Amino acid sequence: MSMASLAGADGYGTKVRQVAARYGIYIAFAVMFVFLSVWSPWFLTFDNILNILRQCSINGIIAVGATLVIITGGIDLSVGAIVALAAVSASSMAHPDGYPVIVPILVGLAVGALCGGVNGFIIAKGRIAPFIVTLGMMTIVRGASLVMSDGRPVINLSDEYNTIGGGYLWGVPLPVFLFIAVVLIGAFLLHFCKFGRHVYAVGGNELAATVSGLNVGRVKIGVYTLAGLFAGFAGIILSSRVMTGSPAAGAGYELDAIAAVVIGGTSLAGGTGAILGTVIGTLIIGTMNNGLDLLNVSSYFQQIVKGIIIISAVLLDQYTKNSR
Numbered sequence: 582m583s584m585a586s587l588a589g590a591d592g593y594g595t596k597v598r599q600v601a602a603r604y605g606i607y608i609a610f611a612v613m614f615v616f617l618s619v620w621s622p623w624f625l626t627f628d629n630i631l632n633i634l635r636q637c638s639i640n641g642i643i644a645v646g647a648t649l650v651i652i653t654g655g656i657d658l659s660v661g662a663i664v665a666l667a668a669v670s671a672s673s674m675a676h677p678d679g680y681p682v683i684v685p686i687l688v689g690l691a692v693g694a695l696c697g698g699v700n701g702f703i704i705a706k707g708r709i710a711p712f713i714v715t716l717g718m719m720t721i722v723r724g725a726s727l728v729m730s731d732g733r734p735v736i737n738l739s740d741e742y743n744t745i746g747g748g749y750l751w752g753v754p755l756p757v758f759l760f761i762a763v764v765l766i767g768a769f770l771l772h773f774c775k776f777g778r779h780v781y782a783v784g785g786n787e788l789a790a791t792v793s794g795l796n797v798g799r800v801k802i803g804v805y806t807l808a809g810l811f812a813g814f815a816g817i818i819l820s821s822r823v824m825t826g827s828p829a830a831g832a833g834y835e836l837d838a839i840a841a842v843v844i845g846g847t848s849l850a851g852g853t854g855a856i857l858g859t860v861i862g863t864l865i866i867g868t869m870n871n872g873l874d875l876l877n878v879s880s881y882f883q884q885i886v887k888g889i890i891i892i893s894a895v896l897l898d899q900y901t902k903n904s905r
Contacts, residue, residue, distance in 0.1 A: 606766035606846060606861050613865065617872035622874055631754060637867035638760035639664075639822075642815045643834055644841040645767040646697075646808030648859045651842050653804055654851025655711040658698060660812040660838060661883065664831030667693045667816030669726045672735035672826025675742035682741040686817055693813015694806050696722055701805030705798035706874075719835070726828040734825035735809045746822030756818050763811060768856040770807075780804060784851030840887060842865050844894040865890075 618625040643660050650657045672690030674680050694717060703714045748755040770776035777798045782790040791797050815834075820826040845852025845862030865889070873883050 584786045594834065603631055606858060606865065607845060608790065610861055610865050610868070613868055613872070619867065620857045621872065623873040624872060626784070628873065629875075631757075633777070633864075633867050633871045634757045634760075635754040637863050638754070638756035638820055638833065638872065639815045640837045640841060640866065641760045641813050642763045642807075643838040644817070644845075644859050645763050645856060646656060646804075646811035646864050647835075647838040647842045648767065648778055648845075648847055648854055648856060649771065649804040650711075650808050650848050651784075651849060652780050652851055652854045653801060654713065654787065655704065655801065655804070656839070656849075657700065657805065657808050658696075658712065658715040658835050659696065659718040659722055660808060661834035661836075662726070663693050663696045663809055663812040663832035664816040664819060664834055665828050666696065666726040666729070667813035668826040668830045669730045669735055669828055670826075671817045672738055672742075672820045673729070674736045675820075675826075677739045681740070682739065682745075685742060686745075689813045689817040690810055691813070693816065694810040697809015697812070698802060698806040700809065705801040723828075728901040730826070730828045732828060734828070737823070738826070743821050743824050744842035746818040746820070747824070756822065759814075759818060763814065764856055764860055767811075770854055776800070776803065781852060784853075786852075812838035840891045840894075842875075843891060846894075849895065850867070862894075 590609070623629055642645060642854055643664070647657060647660065667689040670692045671685040673686035693783055700711075700715055700718050703709060704711050707714075733895050744755070746756055747758075771780060779790070779795055782793075782795055783797050783800050787797055812831075816831065819830055841862035842854070842859050843862070845854070845858030845860070857880060869886065869890070870883060873886065878886075
């Protein structure tokens, strides 16, 4: 084979990697959407699309916070447990004829931000691996939610509180609008603020960021606090939607959030990622779960499919790095 042919083949391979890096998740989402529309007559209906968006909203809110954490090169395994503690804490303040609805909302947000802030502080000041810190926090927070609720769901919530997760606006579930609001906040912080540039700098090269005078510890505390805050918000929405503050809520949510972020193109090595990609990753997971349910695929098999997708996304990330 001539040198010109080899150069042409290499150039073609580079173009393929560039297209995969830029448009891969959008193509995958479109293919999945078309496939499910053809194979299930119930998929492409207005009610089902709203159902998908409603189901995606909670995971998507958590995933926005996870995106910030993962871009710094960290990980947060505690967000699912924070969802439960925020749900129990907020629900305990949301009984009829009790506090105004703003009180349980602020309590849930404060609980989430506090847990996240503690994660960030220990990681930054104690110089302990995020995996270990957040794994320990997951256990502590899950136990705290069981202690607070005595192991029983908190019920008898006010109608005003239940509207947060169960209400509609212009025929669209209210959680969808709340998800959009969180996405806009996350995108603004990450892509239009100095804080976002610092997040990318820490994930890209922490040593270089430190040498350049960046307060790396403050950035880490900030992203973990935001991750906890968004998880707390998700807990409020979840407890409102099901009208119960359950200490078992949020189990496995951290894995779905991480999956959405990774599928959306954010590298687990840190330094790269975008909120839009996380949104698409969230929609891919939500659409996949909904479509497999409509096709009567076993929930056990769905876990296998999700795992395969996560591994494939990481392999794709490694493949496309060669084109950057």
